Amino acid sequence: MELTEQATFAVGSDAGNGALSIRLSGAWTLRRGLPSAERIEHEIAARRPSAVVFEVHELGAWDSALVTFLRHIEALCTRHHVAMHREALPAGVQRLLALAGAVREQPSVRRVSSRMPRVARLGTAALDLAANGVRTVTFIGDVTLATGRFVRGTARFRFRDLAVLVQECGARALPIVTLISVLVGMILAFVGAVQLERFGAQIYVADLVGVAMVREMGCIMTGIIMAGRTGSGFAAQIGTMQVTQEVDALTTLGIPAVDFLVLPRIVALCVMMPVLCVYADVLGIGGGAMVGTGMLDLTLPQYVHETASAITFTSLAAGVGKSVVFGALVGIAGCLRGMQAGRSSAAVGDAATSAVVTGIVLIIAADGVFAVLFNMLGI
């Protein structure tokens, strides 16, 4: 029968001296679970014994489960001012109880519980937001100063790092940029073709695709791609460096983390984004041409000629100029989130997610500002 194996206890009273005796039997192991100590609490409260003693003749295997149970009873005894006699317990159990009971270190401040009143939580959230705002502004200030040092040539970073980053932001991004731009070009052409064909104005598909790619889609799509693949990568990398104290190591060497980590990343993005943007423009127009020549009755020379006449240098410059700004925004968002990341693996994940969201929001918002500006300037 398994009966002897199950952890159980029986409560009795010690004849004569008014002590409560607890007879432990069976295997007291974590794997088998613990019996509830509730009955003992009742007994102690009801009988008010002079002491609690143990009988362990039937006790089988034991591990921390028994020690945990006994600590519980010890706490009960203390609460009811009853002595607990450990002498009968196995020597190992006594040693562990003594070891666990020896309190050596108490934290000076208990952690603030996360269950605060609603008003307090609102206040904390507002303070957090303000502190976050201050950190963000400080960071942008630091980056601006570092940019000044970069221009003067006194910023402290390694050109080797910059080269690797340029490769990472440029060449490595080509496949995904290729795929997305061709598809966007084709989609634009499809949508335009359906509408324009009704008026017999198929040729204007070339204008539509050309202008849309060059002014808006080229730079926005590359910006969003870079936010997704590079901005998040920056945040994760710098965030991990925070966790492993690599950033602290740089700071103690007197190397500003902003110079060493942030600046090369932003520079690499600002350098490569215009290149990627022009590449995306060309491929997008190529995608449009595929649809134009394949679906509509346009010839390639016709399409190219129409595109060339639709695109002005100003709109090309506007698109490329915006892409530099988007690159800076993606870089700043990624590095900012990385530098702000908390010191845990989950915080690094949050930083990466937040870098992408911040990057995309900034790109779209900046694009809106540019649209208004260009409109006012008549570009």
Added chain:
Amino acid sequence: MTATPPPLAVHGLTLGYGDRVVLKDVAFTVKRGEIFIIMGGSGSGKSTVLRHVIGLGEPVKGAVFYGGVDFTTATADERNAILRRIGVLFQSGALWTSMTLLENVALPLEEYTDLTPGEIRDVASLKLDLVGLPGFEDYYPSEVSGGMQKRAALARAIALDPDVLLFDEPSAGLDPVSSRHLDDLILQLRDSLGATIVVVTHELASILAIGDDSIFLDADTRTAIAGGSPKELLAQSTDPRVLRFLTRGAEGAPGGRTNG
């Protein structure tokens, strides 16, 4: 053979990373209830042995036995069953940084026992109290000191009351008093829970204070060059490399006792 198989035995282990062989022909047997020391200079492959013993790396050659069961060729299920009876303390602590100390210790209990959440909390607190961290249950690893992280990691290693405990540099980063306390704790755990303990260390004081048996790894020859009780090694070994290590360079150095 009628005796029960030893809790941990290693036969002819050759270990490496990629093509690079770090150690050749390492063999040792750890008896039940014994504290076994793996010692050697920095880079001699102590952590490497530990990683392979717990299956984080596949040995190039040789086998690891737990209680007579071949761990190297075991199926994934058998391996998990064995691993559940093993507690590991990594050299860097390796606490889960996004969980509080209590959650770190509670996770193995949640995964492998049927205890209620309240009981799990009690058991996990007990373990934290045992390593001298009462009251730090709700702190995150980044909010406590390096030595405290080490002790919390130790609490996690002993969460399930394992049969075999493997410690990589448990006292590195601790002050002499805490380090001594940790040695006592290791002895207590062995005596009260009957655990078999393997300690990787180069703390001389620890080695001599707690070691029952040992193996000495050497980086140059890439093998184990000595073994046995550390105290006896210190008294009887004639190998200058071992003596130099056990006397902090005083013996076996030029002019000292030489191999002979």
